[in-house]
Amino acid sequence: MKARVAASIVLALAVAAGTAGCGLIAPQATTKHYDASDGVSGSVGSIDVRNAFIVTDGVDGKVGNLVVSLVNTDTKSHRVSITSGSSGVGAEVTVEPGQVKTIGQAPDKPTQNNVFLTPFDALPGSLYPVYFHYGDETGVKLQVPVLDGGLPDYEKLVPPTILPAQD
Template sequence: MKARVATSVALALAVAFGTAGCGFIAPQATTKHYDASDGVSGSVGSVDVRNAIIVTNAKNGTVGNLVVTLVNTDSKSHRVAISAGSQNSSAAHVTLEPGQVKQLGQNPENGGPSNVLIPEFTTKPGALYSVYFQYGDETGTKLQVPVLDGQLPEYSSLVPPTILPAAQ
């Protein structure tokens, strides 16, 4: 009788481990980070850079519109410098309050403070373009940002003007 119970328990354990065993050795896809959209992501200290893309006009694009979401996960403000092309180029600055989520590039026509427009942009859609993010004494991060055009409906409203308005 004891042998039959022991055999039944051993068989039940073998079936349980056999049917769930792949969870022990197979990598879990939910634990791997990936960019769920066309953009790329990274982080600088307490600032997360999410879904960065550059949108330009495919035919005669001379301006690039950096579309990105910045997230400050810190309890203090940070002034983020964004340099397109190289970290030595002139930088646009964006101030993030504690816990703030700021979307840049959503309205390229007005050229306001929530835009980072790249003048003299000649990179064609389909290529990658270097964009450098940094603040304070934190080590910055350089992302290879994909360049897209407005042919897809979701990007058509993000195409910048072909010529930037004169600075006032």
Template sequence: MKARVAASVVLALTVAFGTAGCGLIAPQATTKHYDASDGVSGSVGTIDVRNAILVTDASGGTVGSLVVTLVNTGSTAQKVAVTGGDKSGEAAYVTVDAGQTKKVGTDPESTSGNVFFTPFSALPGSLYPVYFQYGDQTGVQLQVPVLDGGLTEYKDLVPPTALPTPTPTPAISETPVPTETPAP
């Protein structure tokens, strides 16, 4: 009789552990970080770079528009320098206030608040190096995917083929001040 009870208990424990054992020894997939969209992510100090992509036209245009979300988890504003390619070009700067989530590149027609790489020769489907850095923090270089407007969600993000050049503000010329001529 005791052998039957013991066998029943062992069988019950075997069934219980057998059906729930996966959760005891296998890692949980929900605890692993992954990029849920087409972009890539990284971190620099208190700045989180999320879902970075570059959008260009289908033929591999001359302009690449960076679309990214920057999240400042710190308590001070940061001025993030963004450079592309071999980092020899001039950096674009994006200021992210403390606790702010800032989306960049969602309006390709605007030249303010966007980051454009020009000249840009990367083709859709390739990866393009983009470097994010601020202050004395060690920056992070991400291999950012280059996409085109082939998908509906990216159609409105394709940059213009030529960026408008800012019109220079005319310099204010000083009018000479008349001087008095001495009386004879």
């Protein structure tokens, strides 16, 4: 009787180990970083660059609207320099401690957290180099996808073809 109980326990443990064994050695997909949308991501020191992409009108393409989220994981603010292309067109954005700063969501309001790249000559479907940097940290150069306003979600992100004068 005791042998049966012991055999049942051994058999149950063998079945449990056999069915759970794959989970012990297989890589878990949830631990791997991936870009869940159309953009690309990177990191510069304490600043995480998330889901960066550029929207242009796809016809004239003289202006590109950089859409990106900058996440500051530090306890102090950082002034992030963003430059792009061979012309070195750039902007600076301050990101406060613990802040997620979203850029490019309101191209119809040029003074509200927008980075317009002009002159811009990349076509939708291509990649465009954008460099993110702050302070003494080594920057990151991302090959950012260029999209057009063909999808309803991106339609409102198309920049104006002529930008108003900035003060």
